[in-house]
Each structure stands twice: as C-alpha cells, then as structure tokens.
Amino acid sequence: MRSNPSVTAVRPALRPTGRPAWKPAYGGWDTHAHVFGAPEVFPYRDDHRYTSPVQPLEHYLEMLDSVGITYGVLVQPSVYAFDNSCLLAALDAAPNRLIGVVDIDILATADDELASMSRRGVRGLRVAWKPVHSTKRLREVGARLHDIGWHLDLRVDDIAHWAQLAPTLAEFPVPVMVESMGSPHAGLSVHDAGGVALLNLIDDADVWVKLSHPYQIDGAGPPYNAALPFARNLLAKAPDRMVWGSDWPHPMDPPGTVPDDAELVDLLLHWSDDQDLATKVLCDNPARFYGPPPNRSPQTSIC
Numbered sequence: 667m668r669s670n671p672s673v674t675a676v677r678p679a680l681r682p683t684g685r686p687a688w689k690p691a692y693g694g695w696d697t698h699a700h701v702f703g704a705p706e707v708f709p710y711r712d713d714h715r716y717t718s719p720v721q722p723l724e725h726y727l728e729m730l731d732s733v734g735i736t737y738g739v740l741v742q743p744s745v746y747a748f749d750n751s752c753l754l755a756a757l758d759a760a761p762n763r764l765i766g767v768v769d770i771d772i773l774a775t776a777d778d779e780l781a782s783m784s785r786r787g788v789r790g791l792r793v794a795w796k797p798v799h800s801t802k803r804l805r806e807v808g809a810r811l812h813d814i815g816w817h818l819d820l821r822v823d824d825i826a827h828w829a830q831l832a833p834t835l836a837e838f839p840v841p842v843m844v845e846s847m848g849s850p851h852a853g854l855s856v857h858d859a860g861g862v863a864l865l866n867l868i869d870d871a872d873v874w875v876k877l878s879h880p881y882q883i884d885g886a887g888p889p890y891n892a893a894l895p896f897a898r899n900l901l902a903k904a905p906d907r908m909v910w911g912s913d914w915p916h917p918m919d920p921p922g923t924v925p926d927d928a929e930l931v932d933l934l935l936h937w938s939d940d941q942d943l944a945t946k947v948l949c950d951n952p953a954r955f956y957g958p959p960p961n962r963s964p965q966t967s968i969c
Contacts, residue, residue, distance in 0.1 A: 674716040677924050679915030681725065683732040684928035688935055690734040691945050693959075695952035698845065698878045698911025700743040701726055703752040711747035718745070721915040723756040727763065729914055733931045735948070737959055741819060742769040742792050743917065750783075757787040761962030765789045767819045772810050773803075780814050787960055790817040790843065797827060801834040812839040817955070821845040825860035832863050841872040841955060843909075846879040847900060852892035856899040868904045874955055875900055877934065877947065878911030887923040889933060897937040905943055909952045910934050 702708075702718040710717065730738055738760075740753050750768045757766045767790040768783060791811060795804065811818055817840050822828065825848045835842055848864045855861075867873040877897050884892035901908055912927050938944040953959075 673714055674919050674921065676716050676718050676917045676919065676921055678719045679721060679725065679729065680924055680926050681728070683729045684926050686733055686928045686931040686935075688932070688941060688944075690931065691949050692736055693953065694735045694945075694948035695737045695739065695909065695956065696730060696735045696912045696914070697739045697843070697909045697952055697956075698741055698876055699726055699738050699914040700741060700917065701752055701756045702743070702745075702915070702917075703755070708746065708749070708752040710745045711749075714745040716745060716917055716919050718743075718915070718917055723759055726756075726914055727760060729912075729927050730763070733928050735931075736763065737952075738764050739767060739911070739952075739956065740764055741767045744769075744794065745917075754783070754786055754788075757962075759964060761787060761964050762960055765956060765960050767792050769793075772807055777814075784814065784816075785962075787962055788816070789956060790819045792819045792821070794821045794823075795827065795831065796823060797830060801831070804831075804834055805838075808839045817841040817843055819843045819845065822849050825850040825854065825858065825864065828860045828863040828867065832867055835867055835873060836871050838871060841874065842867075843955065844873060844875045845911075846882055847875060847877060847893070847896050850883055850896045852884050856895050861896070861899070865900075865903050868907050874907045874909060874951070875904070876909055876911040877901075877937065879913050880930075880933065881916070881918055881922050881925070885922055888925055888929055889936070894937065898939075901938060901943065901947075905946060906951060908947045909955065910947050 701723050702721040704720050742750050742753050748770050753766050757764050766788045768788050769792045772791055820842055880890035880893035884890040912930055916924050935944045
C-alpha cells in the first residue's frame with residue numbers, strides 16, 4: 667500500500683454506547699454499517715480517502731446490543747475498493763445477525779464466486795454512481811443482479827442526480843436501496859427537483875430509502891436539525907419504503923462530532939414523531955426488503 671499524505675484519519679466510534687430513550691422492538695435492523703480490520707491484514711486501496719482505526723465486529727455487535735437492534739447490514743466501505751475480505755470475514759463470524767452488501771465488478775465476476783458470496787450472506791451490490799458513469803452499464807448491472815437475486819444499494823453525491831437516473835431506475839429489474847436519504851444538503855428545499863424525482867421513483871418503482879448519514883446533511887452536529895425536514899418529508903410521503911441505518915463507526919470526512927448511536931436511534935423517533943412508525947422503519951420495512959433474517963453456520967472471523 668503506497669503512502670498517501672492527503673488522507674483523513676477518522677476517529678473511532680464512541681464506546682460504550684448509551685441506551686436509547688425508548689426501547690426498540692425485537693427484530694430491528696441497522697441497514698448501514700461498516701467494519702475495519704488491521705491494515706496489515708486488510709490493506710486499503712492505494713487511493714483511499716481516509717484511514718480508520720480498527721473497528722472490529724465485536725465492537726459493532728456490542729453497539730447493536732446496547733441500542734436494542736437485532737440485525738445488521740454490513741456495507742463495503744470505499745477504502746477497500748473491490749477487496750471485500752474484511753466484510754466477508756465478519757459475515758462468517760456472525761451468521762445469525764448479519765447480511766452484507768459488497769462492492770465488486772459484478773459484470774466481471776464469475777458465477778461460482780457470486781454463489782459463494784451469497785452463501786456467506788451477501789444480498790446486494792453497492793454502487794456509488796456519478797453523472798460521468800454510464801446508465802447503460804447500470805442497466806447491465808441490474809440484469810446481472812436479477813440473475814443472482816441481489817438488490818442494488820445506490821449512493822449518489824448529490825440529490826440532483828436522481829432526475830438523471832429516473833428513466834433507468836423506473837424500469838430497474840431488482841429492488842433499489844438508496845443511501846443517505848438521497849444525499850440532500852442543508853439549505854435545500856424538500857421540493858427541489860432531485861428530491862421530487864426520488865419521491866416519484868419510490869411511487870413508480872421498487873425504490874427504498876435509508877434514513878441515514880444525517881451528518882452528511884448537517885455538519886453542525888447533533889441533533890442535525892437541517893436533516894429533519896428531509897427525513898420527515900420522506901416518512902410522510904413513503905412510510906412503507908423507509909429503513910434506518912447508523913453508518914457505524916461513522917467514518918466522517920471531514921471529521922465531525924462522532925455521534926452516540928443511541929442518540930441516532932432516538933433521532934429516528936424524533937423524525938417519526940410516532941413510535942409505531944419508528945418501529946415500522948426499524949423492523950417491518952427492512953424485513954420486507956431484505957427477506958428472512960440471517961441464519962447461517964458460524965465460521966472464524968479475523969476482522
């Protein structure tokens with residue numbers, strides 16, 4: 667791994683995690699989290715943007731237990747590029763609690779490797795889409811995902827991009843999970859064209875949204891007041907398509923105030939303004955999207 671002096675060193679997640687002010691029901695899902703292993707075992711890509719202290723599976727499960735969440739979805743962080751070894755090791759070690767979303771060149775990956783990942787708990791592909799990328803290739807990716815039964819986990823840099831993606835996603839062959847509330851930013855109206863395009867996609871296609879990453883909307887720190895109108899607008903317009911994600915261990919770039927994950931669970935209740943709706947977002951909706959809870963045989967983890 668070559669040295670890169672421009673990278674940001676992110677801070678570790680808070681430990682111990684507090685307790686939420688309310689008790690989530692059994693069966694809740696955290697739909698967006700990461701684990702980071704020792705770099706000598708799991709090296710970063712050469713052009714990584716940040717470095718993380720070791721944030722092992724054990725710490726993540728400790729956080730889930732503290733806040734009362736049953737299941738987790740591990741999403742491949744960008745610093746590892748297509749090397750999903752750390753994520754897969756974590757899935758092997760907690761097969762009854764975790765599923766995974768990998769980052770691979772799926773059009774160049776052999777069927778047997780995809781089948782192996784599926785057996786280890788992978789259920790989706792993460793794509794960070796930019797306007798310079800081809801929507802034709804995205805359609806080809808969708809066809810491949812349909813063949814193997816995975817979903818698309820999709821991130822954009824700016825909410826404006828949903829208008830450009832709408833024609834492709836309107837006929838996408840697999841469910842689409844949108845990260846980060848669609849990536850709005852503070853000061854933007856909920857009636858902006860990109861946000862409206864996203865809501866129309868939710869109405870017309872199999873598109874879902876993670877209520878996650880409020881600090882990417884509002885860098886001022888908790889309680890991320892600038893994220894409130896976006897979260898409440900999504901919940902009001904599409905309550906059956908919303909899920910919640912912590913983004914543990916919060917690899918923020920640039921670094922901000924590292925939140926207590928219990929506060930993020932409480933924030934969901936604040937956004938929902940109703941415990942039944944918050945329970946739907948934590949439990950019912952992700953169970954419908956991700957399917958049966960994980961139930962695999964454990965293996966040894968080194969992550």
